Amino acid sequence: MELNWRHADNARVGTQGRNGCWDQVRERLRGSEGRPHCISLPTVPMSFARLPALQHDSLRPEDVDTDSEDHAADTLRYICMSRR
DSSP states (O other): OOOOOOOOOSSSSSSSGOOSSSHHHHHHOOOOOOOOOOOOOOOOOSSSGGGGOOBBOOOTTTOOTTTTSSSHHHHHHHHHHHHH
C-alpha cells in the first residue's frame, strides 16, 4: 500500500491579514446553503467545542494566541489548508 502525503499551507495568516488559514476554517465551518463543509464525529478526540475558547493574539488579532491550547485548532487548520 502506497501512502501519498499532501503538503498543507502553514501560513497562519494570509497576505494583508486576510484569506489565511483561519479564514478557511471559518468558511468551512460556516458552509453554504445551510450545510457545513466540515463536520466532527463523536469518536474524534479533537473537539469543535474547543474552538470558541480560542483567544486572539494581542499583537495580531487575525491570528490566535499560540500560547493557548491551540493544538486541536491547528490540526483542523492543517486539514483545511491541505484541501483548498
